[in-house]
Amino acid sequence: MAAVAETKEVKKIIDLGLEEGAKKLTPERIEKTINNALTAMGGARLDAYVSTCIHCGLCSEACHYYLSHDGDPHFSPVGKVKQTMWEILKHKGRVSPAAIKQMAEIAYTECNLCRRCSMYCPFGIDIAYLISSVRRMCHLLGVTPQYLQDTAHSHSATMNQMWLKQDEWIDTLFWQEDDYRREIKNLTIPLDKEGADIMYSVIGPEPKFLAMLIGNAAKIMHVAGVNWTFPSFDGWDNSDMAMFSGDQEIMGRVKRAHFEAAMRLKVKRIVMGECGHAFRSVYDVGNRWFGWKMPPVPIIHAIQFYYELIKEGRLKIVKKFKEPVTLHDPCNVVRGRGLQEMARYVINAICEDFREMSPNREHNFCCAAGGGVINCGPPWKMKRMEGNRVKAEQMKATGARIVITPCHNCHSGLEDIIGYYKLGMRTKFISDILVDAIEVPEAMKVKK
Amino acid sequence: MEATSKLLEQVQPISQQSVPSSSYKEALPATPKKAGDSFDWDTRKKLIANTDEWKSKFSEVRPFNVSGDGEKIGSVVQTNEETFTVCLNGKQWEETYEKVWTLKFKNDGKAVCLVMKDNAWTVAVDGLQWKEKFDYAWNLQIALNGRDIGINIKKDDHYGVCLDDKPWTQGFADVRNLFISPDGTMSAASVAIKGLAEADIFGFQKGVWTVAVDGTPWDKNFVNVWGLAFSPDSRHVAAETRINLYDYAIVVDGILWPQTFKCVCEPRFSTKNNVIAPVKIPQGWTLAMDGKPIWKTFVQLWPPKFSPDGKKIAAVVAPDFGRWTIAVDGIPWKQTFSDTVLDPVFSPDSKRVAAIAKESKDPMNMGSSLHSIKGNDRWTIVVDGIPWEQDFDMIWDPVFSPDGSMVAAKAEINGKYCVVANGKAGKKMFDTLWSPVFSPGGDKLLIRGIQDGKYYRYVLPREEI
Numbered sequence: 001m002a003a004v005a006e007t008k009e010v011k012k013i014i015d016l017g018l019e020e021g022a023k024k025l026t027p028e029r030i031e032k033t034i035n036n037a038l039t040a041m042g043g044a045r046l047d048a049y050v051s052t053c054i055h056c057g058l059c060s061e062a063c064h065y066y067l068s069h070d071g072d073p074h075f076s077p078v079g080k081v082k083q084t085m086w087e088i089l090k091h092k093g094r095v096s097p098a099a100i101k102q103m104a105e106i107a108y109t110e111c112n113l114c115r116r117c118s119m120y121c122p123f124g125i126d127i128a129y130l131i132s133s134v135r136r137m138c139h140l141l142g143v144t145p146q147y148l149q150d151t152a153h154s155h156s157a158t159m160n161q162m163w164l165k166q167d168e169w170i171d172t173l174f175w176q177e178d179d180y181r182r183e184i185k186n187l188t189i190p191l192d193k194e195g196a197d198i199m200y201s202v203i204g205p206e207p208k209f210l211a212m213l214i215g216n217a218a219k220i221m222h223v224a225g226v227n228w229t230f231p232s233f234d235g236w237d238n239s240d241m242a243m244f245s246g247d248q249e250i251m252g253r254v255k256r257a258h259f260e261a262a263m264r265l266k267v268k269r270i271v272m273g274e275c276g277h278a279f280r281s282v283y284d285v286g287n288r289w290f291g292w293k294m295p296p297v298p299i300i301h302a303i304q305f306y307y308e309l310i311k312e313g314r315l316k317i318v319k320k321f322k323e324p325v326t327l328h329d330p331c332n333v334v335r336g337r338g339l340q341e342m343a344r345y346v347i348n349a350i351c352e353d354f355r356e357m358s359p360n361r362e363h364n365f366c367c368a369a370g371g372g373v374i375n376c377g378p379p380w381k382m383k384r385m386e387g388n389r390v391k392a393e394q395m396k397a398t399g400a401r402i403v404i405t406p407c408h409n410c411h412s413g414l415e416d417i418i419g420y421y422k423l424g425m426r427t428k429f430i431s432d433i434l435v436d437a438i439e440v441p442e443a444m445k446v447k448k
Numbered sequence: 449m450e451a452t453s454k455l456l457e458q459v460q461p462i463s464q465q466s467v468p469s470s471s472y473k474e475a476l477p478a479t480p481k482k483a484g485d486s487f488d489w490d491t492r493k494k495l496i497a498n499t500d501e502w503k504s505k506f507s508e509v510r511p512f513n514v515s516g517d518g519e520k521i522g523s524v525v526q527t528n529e530e531t532f533t534v535c536l537n538g539k540q541w542e543e544t545y546e547k548v549w550t551l552k553f554k555n556d557g558k559a560v561c562l563v564m565k566d567n568a569w570t571v572a573v574d575g576l577q578w579k580e581k582f583d584y585a586w587n588l589q590i591a592l593n594g595r596d597i598g599i600n601i602k603k604d605d606h607y608g609v610c611l612d613d614k615p616w617t618q619g620f621a622d623v624r625n626l627f628i629s630p631d632g633t634m635s636a637a638s639v640a641i642k643g644l645a646e647a648d649i650f651g652f653q654k655g656v657w658t659v660a661v662d663g664t665p666w667d668k669n670f671v672n673v674w675g676l677a678f679s680p681d682s683r684h685v686a687a688e689t690r691i692n693l694y695d696y697a698i699v700v701d702g703i704l705w706p707q708t709f710k711c712v713c714e715p716r717f718s719t720k721n722n723v724i725a726p727v728k729i730p731q732g733w734t735l736a737m738d739g740k741p742i743w744k745t746f747v748q749l750w751p752p753k754f755s756p757d758g759k760k761i762a763a764v765v766a767p768d769f770g771r772w773t774i775a776v777d778g779i780p781w782k783q784t785f786s787d788t789v790l791d792p793v794f795s796p797d798s799k800r801v802a803a804i805a806k807e808s809k810d811p812m813n814m815g816s817s818l819h820s821i822k823g824n825d826r827w828t829i830v831v832d833g834i835p836w837e838q839d840f841d842m843i844w845d846p847v848f849s850p851d852g853s854m855v856a857a858k859a860e861i862n863g864k865y866c867v868v869a870n871g872k873a874g875k876k877m878f879d880t881l882w883s884p885v886f887s888p889g890g891d892k893l894l895i896r897g898i899q900d901g902k903y904y905r906y907v908l909p910r911e912e913i
Contacts, residue, residue, distance in 0.1 A: 016649075017649060020650065040730070139693075140694065142693065146647055146649055147647055149649045150646075150647040150648075150649050150652075153649060153652045153653075156671070156672050156690070157622075157624075157640070157652075157657065157672060158622075158624065165602075165607070165622055165624075166586060166587065166600060166624060166625075167584040167586055167600075167602050170584075170586050171584065174547065186507070186508045186526075188508075188510070190511070191549065191550075192550065193511055195842065195860070198817075232550075232586065232587075233587065233625075234624070234625070247693070249696070249710065249711045249728075252711075253674075253711075263788070263790060266842055266844065268820070268825065268841070268842065269817065271817060283814075290748060291747045291748035291766040291769060291770065291772075292770065292787075292788070293769065293770030293786070293811060293812070294770075294787070294808075294811050294812060294814060295814065296787050296788035296806065297788075298814045298815065298824075298825060299814065300814070300816070300817040304816070304817050305817040305818075307817075308816060308817045308818050309817075309818075312818070377647070
């Protein structure tokens, strides 16, 4: 049996999910569970990636954890695979509970599954897939970070990630409608409007903490004359932390609720708010677990939506944002979907002073929040901060005061980095700026 | 592959087994009369309301809904800056409210909606409020019998259900969704028996969710409970459960199937109260009856439907990754579809099956926010495995004629709506349309739609569609 791999010097972080989960493990259970998981995975994709890697280490320079830890090889992508999947395969699943706990820490808190490393790999190996596979095994062994697991539980019980009760969702929509009707005449947030063109979907934190984003969306829809709706029932949340905890069964269930809501409402498309991981879950991972090669109802990220509304003149920009802004390209909609140029079109349309980060577009550094890492919660925050010094340096170099990022995880992660490294910047979603930049026809305005 | 009817004969139905049913009411006879029997099937064209006039009368008119017989059209309307009410056939209710939402019609033509007045929510039926008031009310449902009304409620930080103005006596930390028995006398829901502290993952994994029937929770808790179903006789309830983080099972009246699976989907009762459900086994998804797999496996299999005579089962299946169709008694139709297939619909005589299908010529190309890609996202109806030749921008559930010879559906073409019958699009186009209804004899169709701001009720011979 493999001993705990030789480790880098780390501060001891206590996470009840990992500690208590590891206590319940036995070597026999580990071996059986891992080998069952490897059989269920089918093996071909895993075998191809593992056998193709030539251990060149070119992936290292891609990783913000590696760069931020001054080149510590433990944080290189290949180093993380070596400490986890290679150990598992080398020992045919005969690894100790302590090793599983350490692997879980690596897989959940030292990799954002951002796929930047795949671009630096000469063979394009999807290292995020390998780390995701380790997470799947950790889930099956019950060794998952407490807060991430709690979020997966929320998804399972409520079909949203914030434990929102059904009345709380509806009430938030009514509240936002009431607020915006003071500004825009007859603005509605249409609930359950069967046959609307578009179902708009958001992630749980919007009604929980960022309700104004729902109001922003309603204003944009109303001014652009979009025939849209929200479901009042479960399925409105497009996010999926179960995808990141490794609970694929719950991930699939959450995706099914989302797409069934759209099909029940007879919409032609789903437009989702500014979230990256949710896009990955509906466009790539979750839908495919359920047998859909592509989403059964076309799903479009907010960047694409804003781009078309502006380009086709359905939104007229009359007041550009003046402060210098920069853009953080979210991995899941840029590396994952190629929306980088559309994002720039939108930002240039609504901002006067746009400054690129370097590197940018698909080469942008990850925020260190995605991939479920920020959802691992308070115990891991400082580790997350220390693991992304390069992001702070990259943002600071732009000289911008505002960082726009059309992704919730990026948004929260960058706010943490800005605070920790005292950058004196602020984060914004595109819609925060867009709602103030568009022309609202006089006839739509409430006379005061 | 054994026919479903043969299998059903072999399995002892639940109604003959020992099942705790003390908390359940005796089943009441279902309403025998069909809703369509009393409709006016003689008047060929009737102008019910000029809805354009409403728009000049009220500052806001929200989406319309119509009664099953087509004699009434209603909408939530704004009467002044602060108040809303319901307008029915041009006449508004006397009472106004702070909020009005989710307007529906009972089989008797009475309009039902959720209303908020003085910050209290309740149900209003033809303008008369229920006695019971709540801090919140949502998910208004009318039972299959078209008579009984249920809602989810919150009061004093407790959650529950209210059926026909009678709230559950016991409140819960959370109640999600609502299922009303076919006879309309009972209600059931997933309930959380206690709240948990933030991030109490171990408390959650011990199980705080169960099923409550008429407010009485089962005595067993689960990690999760989803997808409830009442038996046709309204005496039994089944649900899908997760009993730990990894094992799923079907639970019937609080008793778990002895078999566990990697995943399960919503259960359904047969007319003899056997329970079937999609289950995931290592080879893929199959259909299990009372715990035992009865179909071959598929990449995916969705909740099945029994035929009206209870002898056949149909379900959406994916025989291959990304290919969808319907399987009847475990045998998939030959033709499969790229995007999706929706729930099967049996003809009243149980002989035919129809379903909505969606196909794309270039399924990997999702395209644009506002515009379709030519040849993609095309919807149609498939009957007994054969799709209609014409496809549509959107299509609604197929409706069989009583003898099963005709299938009709509401469809959207270029932003207008028409009735399609046996694949042929009707000549009459509407700005708003509701699904067609066949006359009891099947020779006529009731068509309810708005043309140029006027709501009409048409009764047309089926050959004239």
